[in-house]
Amino acid sequence: MVLWLVEELLGTFPGLNAFRYVSFRVIAAMLTALVISFVLHPWFIRRLQSRQIGQVVREDGPESHFSKAGTPTMGGSLLVFALVIPTILWAELSNLYIWAALTVTVSFAVIGFVDDYLKLRYRNSKGLPGRMKLLFQFVLSATVLFALFREEAGFDRSLYFPFLSAEKFSVVLPLSVYIPFAVIVVAGTSNAVNLTDGLDGLAIGPVMVATLTFMILAYCGGTVLNLPEFSNGRIIDYHAFNVAEYLHLPHVKGINELAVFAAAIIGAGVGFLWFNTFPAQVFMGDVGSLALGGAIGMLAVLTKNELLSVIICGLFVIEALSVIIQTTSYKLTGKRVFRMAPIHHHFEKLGWQEPKIVVRFWIVSVMLALVALASLKVR
Numbered sequence: 001m002v003l004w005l006v007e008e009l010l011g012t013f014p015g016l017n018a019f020r021y022v023s024f025r026v027i028a029a030m031l032t033a034l035v036i037s038f039v040l041h042p043w044f045i046r047r048l049q050s051r052q053i054g055q056v057v058r059e060d061g062p063e064s065h066f067s068k069a070g071t072p073t074m075g076g077s078l079l080v081f082a083l084v085i086p087t088i089l090w091a092e093l094s095n096l097y098i099w100a101a102l103t104v105t106v107s108f109a110v111i112g113f114v115d116d117y118l119k120l121r122y123r124n125s126k127g128l129p130g131r132m133k134l135l136f137q138f139v140l141s142a143t144v145l146f147a148l149f150r151e152e153a154g155f156d157r158s159l160y161f162p163f164l165s166a167e168k169f170s171v172v173l174p175l176s177v178y179i180p181f182a183v184i185v186v187a188g189t190s191n192a193v194n195l196t197d198g199l200d201g202l203a204i205g206p207v208m209v210a211t212l213t214f215m216i217l218a219y220c221g222g223t224v225l226n227l228p229e230f231s232n233g234r235i236i237d238y239h240a241f242n243v244a245e246y247l248h249l250p251h252v253k254g255i256n257e258l259a260v261f262a263a264a265i266i267g268a269g270v271g272f273l274w275f276n277t278f279p280a281q282v283f284m285g286d287v288g289s290l291a292l293g294g295a296i297g298m299l300a301v302l303t304k305n306e307l308l309s310v311i312i313c314g315l316f317v318i319e320a321l322s323v324i325i326q327t328t329s330y331k332l333t334g335k336r337v338f339r340m341a342p343i344h345h346h347f348e349k350l351g352w353q354e355p356k357i358v359v360r361f362w363i364v365s366v367m368l369a370l371v372a373l374a375s376l377k378v379r
Helices: 002-009 014-020 022-050 063-068 076-090 096-122 130-151 175-196 204-222 243-247 255-276 285-302 314-333 343-349 354-377
Strands: 158-160 170-172 224-231 234-242
Touching: 014 022, 022 076, 022 204, 022 255, 076 096, 076 255, 076 285, 096 130, 096 175, 096 255, 096 285, 130 175, 130 285, 175 285, 175 314, 204 243, 204 255, 204 285, 204 314, 204 354, 234 243, 255 285, 314 343, 314 354, 343 354
Parallel strands: none
Antiparallel strands: 158 170, 224 234
16 A cells, blocks of 8 residues: 555655665564554453453363463454554555465454354353364365466466475476365464464464564565676666575565565564563464464465475474374374373473473474575575
């Protein structure tokens, strides 16, 4: 929206040219989301408290969580608002990737909202049945991806491998295979983030780390710079420098606009963390965790880093695998591998304090992100 206004006024005010650069709008989107979060969260928390919208704690959960019952929840609805508004303000609204990412984020937030509402309405921690949530996630993400392929017929259906050059190593999948695969990436990431959201500040930290990584990949994957050529100290010409080709990344035209979307997530996340850090004043609920997970999954698919996302989102993968392993083991053998799943509850049962678990999991997510970024120089 701001970009459209700048284009209209550029002839009158040449200084507005800075607004056309993605790098400038990344900073603007992040700051806007941060301001919205800081300004609205105190009021929003009071509204949640006045309406008695409080956390419903699972009966079989750790005993230390019983004291959290009644803490305002569904804070993710404001978090989603705080990332959507800056994206609409600062991103190029003619970019289909922006609308694809926003559509999945908002629609997954609606699924989470219904889930949270049912938990509050019936005062239990079950909410929307898991199969129903998965069905909605699959249908919505598949619809968005089909629509994207219809509009962007040339959208890349290739899979690129971490630590290998995009130009030399890739596998082109038929649409009938790629769409289901991409849907699994989006829905799987969404549910993995949802499973991770169990301690104060635990999920939002790795979400911001993963999003920052994808922001860098989105910017590099779609940016072509016009660099000057000099002779005798004077500019004689300009040449195009494709950042993606230099780093051996898949190049997707226009994908750098998603850096603005990612920046809005980070800004909104920092604002939310201010109130969600231990002891939390508000929880994001499924409305936040499902939406943020869907957003990260779309960033992975749209930037063509589906396989690299296994490393970037490694912490979420570990959390999800711990649940799968625990459930499978109990059904087959009647024995549990962990004291409690997801795995962060296992460490609680071992006696680790909640802040220690959260910070150490953050450190793991940072290390995994660094490994993913290091792959850019190993290709």
